[in-house]
Amino acid sequence: MGKGxxxxxxxxxxxxxxxxxxxxxxxxxxxxxxVKLDSAAFMCKICRQTFMVNAKTSLLYLHVTAKHPEKKDEPTVCFDALAGYDPADPDGLKAAAAPVATVVKPKKVVKKEDDLSLLLDAGLKKGK
Ligand SMILES: [Zn+2]
Structure with a gap:
């Protein structure tokens, strides 16, 4: 008792x-x-407004749609961090169907890893 x-x-x-x-x-x-760095981790390349390091991409995107609505289809014009971000398609379902030129970087990364593990597998088998 009282320990706490x-x-x-x-x-x-x-x-x-x-x-x-x-x-x-x-x-x-x-x-x-x-603190200064963290508080300005993201800076809009158009209006130079800064955002905290822990700002979510959805917040950055909100800035784009609110301040630069004409850039909402290319939010990376404001923030590099928004590369591949698609608010209308958070699960990447539409991207597969629609012919919109969305960035498919995440998928590429996964594929690379697969290739790598395949290569590793092959290498291990050959080595034995
Ligand atoms: Zn801005």
Whole structure:
């Protein structure tokens, strides 16, 4: 009993100590630079609006449709991260049927891996 609250107290004390110790100027600069980088991990190439590193591609796409609706068919004009992103077809079902020039990079990657494992298999068999 009371073990949990002891753990909490210990953690609170640790946090208090860390705050007291503070960070050196260098550490502060480094973390500030990292925060700056993270907060501008994605930048729209058209209007230069930045997005956090943890922004979802759907959010980036939302920016495209909201600010640059004329680019919604080629969102990579705004963000490279949107390559292959198709909001109307999240499962890639339409892409197979429709003649739209969507990027099929993910499929290619899978195929490559398959080829590689086949090659490895063949190599292993030959080696024996
Ligand atoms: Zn923009």
């Amino acid at each position: 609250s002891n753990v909490q107290k210990a953690q609170a004390a640790r946090e208090r100590n860390q705050k007291k110790l503070g960070k050196s100027d260098e550490e502060r600069k480094a973390s500030a630079a990292k």
